[in-house]
Amino acid sequence: MLHVPTIAKRELTSLFYSPVAYVVLGLFGFGTALLFLGGFGPGAPAEMRNLQWSVLWLMVPLVPAISMRLISEEYRSGTIEPLMTLPISDTQVVIGKWLGAMGFLLTLMIPIALMVLVLSINSDPDLGPILVGMLGLLMVGGLYLAIGTFASSTTQSQIIAFLVTTAVVLAFSPLAVMLARAGWVADKDWLKHALFYINVFGQFEDFSKGIIDLGRVVFFISGTGLFLFFATLTLQSRRWR
Amino acid sequence: MIQAEQLVKWFGPTRAVGGLSFSIAKGQVVGFLGPNGAGKSTTLRMLTGYLPPTSGSASIAGHNVLTDSESARASIGYLPESTPLYPEMRVEEYLDYRGKLLSMPRADRVRRISEVCDRCSLSHIRRRLIGQLSKGNRQRVGLAQALIHEPAVLFLDEPTAGLDPNQIKHFRELLGELREKHTILLSSHILPEIEKTADRVLILKEGELVADGTTDELCAKVHGGPRVLLDIEADAQAVQAALGSVQGVREVQTTPHDGWCHAEVAPTGNDALQDKLVQALAHKSMTVREANHRKPNLEDYYLQLFSEPNPAKARATA
Structure with a gap:
């Protein structure tokens, strides 16, 4: 795991060289600022729950845009070859790339941190739930990025990687909830439970209330780990083909 | 390694x-x-x-x-x-x-x-x-x-x-x-x-x-081995006759151009023949503009290799 930070650092730096990064940063900053302003004023509750829920939606199209190039770009430009002929394992490459994207996700959160600051200057918010909510957002983002890393490892087209990631991310939240309410699912208890379980928005709910539930944390960490494992397998699969 | x-x-x-x-x-x-x-x-x-x-x-x-x-x-x-x-x-x-x-x-x-x-x-x-x-x-x-x-x-x-x-x-x-x-x-x-x-x-x-x-x-595996290339002021037949009589010459190919004649001579051995050839031509009062000894290079071998059918395949079908 020695080389993970090196790969992560390069990935983060190169993200900042791509125009996509600035579009995502801009849209995200602008979107969150508008949402924050909407709920900011005399008499409004000094909390960020509504904002965090909206951010959750904003992340659906924006996080896949961060992860889409991670491995696809290496395939397309051929740099995958000098990378994979280095004496480092595929796992390190995948984790390094995901971690670099996580670094970018943290950058995205800076405007929200500033809003927390503005909120605490103007009133006296309960920081606990706000910080736990932010942690929840990072967990969701981490899972989305892992899904994105996996999608990116399957194709050399960034657009396909983006679309597949968005589709899977949607399947993990709104779609899962809708399906769970569908007639033909209603009488199959196990399926309903499974669909509710994989619902990312549902898993996030406790975080937004300021509760750190170990089960929820395990859900996000194991989900992230699973998709990173899939990405590693895909990267290795060139050796079986 | x-x-x-x-x-x-x-x-x-x-x-x-x-x-x-x-x-x-x-x-x-x-x-x-x-x-x-x-x-x-x-x-x-x-x-x-x-x-x-x-x-x-x-x-x-x-x-x-x-x-x-x-x-x-x-x-x-x-x-x-x-x-x-x-x-x-x-x-x-x-x-x-x-x-x-x-x-x-x-x-x-x-x-x-x-x-x-x-x-x-x-x-x-x-x-x-x-x-x-x-x-x-x-x-x-x-x-x-x-x-x-x-x-x-x-x-x-x-x-x-x-x-x-x-x-x-x-x-x-x-x-x-x-x-x-x-x-x-x-x-x-x-x-x-x-x-x-x-x-x-x-x-x-x-x-x-x-x-x-x-x-x-x-x-060394190139067919024909080394060649001598000459450029001579004479007609092709005369050149053929003059060069063909030199000892050690296996084959002569001539191509006439603008009153000159380009000759490619394949010796039987690996000896450099150009001295003998030029002497033979001078004897017949023919003007020689150029005489080069050309050893086969990698390109000759490569081209020869790829103009033949694949030896491995040839063996397989035989």
Whole structure:
């Protein structure tokens, strides 16, 4: 795991060289600022729950845009070859790339941190739930990025990687909830439970209330780990083909 | 240093490499030749551990590329075809990144980056973005990254593709310096290039090894052997008669042009015949404008090899 930070650092730096990064940063900053302003004023509750829920939606199209190039770009430009002929394992490459994207996700959160600051200057918010909510957002983002890393490892087209990631991310939240309410699912208890379980928005709910539930944390960490494992397998699969 | 045993690679129903075996001793510079699609790049990818062979095995410096992959990969430097690099990185930044991933300590990296930049004439563009470099300079960055950790073995896939003649000359000089420290396997389409630099030549055809030997050994196999080329002021028949009577001449081919006659003489042995031929012509008062002894080169052998049916296939169908 020695080389993970090196790969992560390069990935983060190169993200900042791509125009996509600035579009995502801009849209995200602008979107969150508008949402924050909407709920900011005399008499409004000094909390960020509504904002965090909206951010959750904003992340659906924006996080896949961060992860889409991670491995696809290496395939397309051929740099995958000098990378994979280095004496480092595929796992390190995948984790390094995901971690670099996580670094970018943290950058995205800076405007929200500033809003927390503005909120605490103007009133006296309960920081606990706000910080736990932010942690929840990072967990969701981490899972989305892992899904994105996996999608990116399957194709050399960034657009396909983006679309597949968005589709899977949607399947993990709104779609899962809708399906769970569908007639033909209603009488199959196990399926309903499974669909509710994989619902990312549902898993996030406790975080937004300021509760750190170990089960929820395990859900996000194991989900992230699973998709990173899939990405590693895909990267290795060139050796079986 | 490099050992390949019965390497086979199938891509779906297509066989890219079929049963390739060779071994390259330490310090050899080996040229890897063959037409496009002969399996050169695939072979290099298998040797560098990027692609596993369908069957067979390979080892680098005693490490099996499949079972002991990371040790094998640590002892190679690889310049892939078309030199893929990160355009958004600076030259020295990229070299440092590669050095780190090769577990080189900081002091070593600093020293080696300066050394390889010197060696590959990159010192004046160390701070430039790779994306802004010319093809030739990118190629040098690719070479520099392959050299950064002083690997025992260097794999260079068409290192001179896209370079101008001046850069090719520099590259040849560089290769001359590198051969002291590294075992080198380089693929190329430029035959005179290989002829000048390689100790040994491997030629691939349809995924099979069809020739293996030093340039001299291979050139000796060219049908017809050496030739003498003459340009004579006379008509073709007279030239035929004059040259055909000289002892040691096996065959004379003449092509008349503008009142002159171009003659190609094949001697029976390997002796240089031009003195005798010129004397014979002078005897007949014919003016000779040019007389050259031409030894067959690698290109002759290569063309001869690829104008014949595949010897391995011919054997199989017989």
